[in-house]
Amino acid sequence: MAPIKVGCPAILIALLAGLAAPISVKGDQIDDYIKAQMRQLHIPGASLAIVRDGHIAKAQGYGFANLELQASARKDTVYEIGSTSKQFTAAAIMMLVEEDKVRLDDTITKYFTEAPQRWRGITIRHLLTHTSGIQNHVAVPHWLDVFRTNLAFETTPSRDEL
Incomplete structure (x- = not known):
């Protein structure tokens, strides 16, 4: 796995911006997309929330929040986003x-x-x-x-x- 750069979760968020428009995508398609982007961009972990009409339509953690401890990312994982x-x-x-x-x-x-x-x-x-x-x-x-x-x-x- 390539070294992780600071700000990678932000890149993933930017990639997901296109999903904010009205779509009829099933949860497993979103999961597949997230996992593929994480592999391609060497992102160890991410947390995602899709909010539709003020309600959480999907919340999911992917990969690891901490590689050293092998701690899984959860839907409520808090990340240091820096600047x-x-x-x-x-x-x-x-x-x-x-x-x-x-x-x-x-x-x-x-x-x-x-x-x-x-x-x-x-x-x-x-x-x-x-x-x-x-x-x-x-x-x-x-x-x-x-x-x-x-x-x-x-x-x-x-x-x-x-």
């Missing part, structure tokens, strides 16, 4: 921009009124381009406890401030 969600967030924001519901140059304090004062000049564009200067507090132990104490968050100086 994959950034693409979906950006696409969703751009859809809101196209609908004139959000502007890229709106400040985040327009939508997040409880944000620290120091963030008042940060725009949605800054967040999408990773140029806000907001530090990665998630990497700091007990970051949520710090956030709840309403301490002022520090930002990295912008190019203009340097």
Whole structure:
């Protein structure tokens, strides 16, 4: 088996996007398709949910969630997706921009009124381009406890401030 690359489950999700349209495919055809794609792309495991009209039509785990432990993937397996969600967030924001519901140059304090004062000049564009200067507090132990104490968050100086 070839080495596994980070983000492979996301590739499988993209391949499944075509299945989201109204289809009359039987469960075993979906299973066969998933298994074939996993073999072809060397994906060790995946979890799938097909939701139709607000109800789960199919939920299934395939392969392994952990190769080292030989732990099977289940329909409720939680995967670390890393930065994959950034693409979906950006696409969703751009859809809101196209609908004139959000502007890229709106400040985040327009939508997040409880944000620290120091963030008042940060725009949605800054967040999408990773140029806000907001530090990665998630990497700091007990970051949520710090956030709840309403301490002022520090930002990295912008190019203009340097």
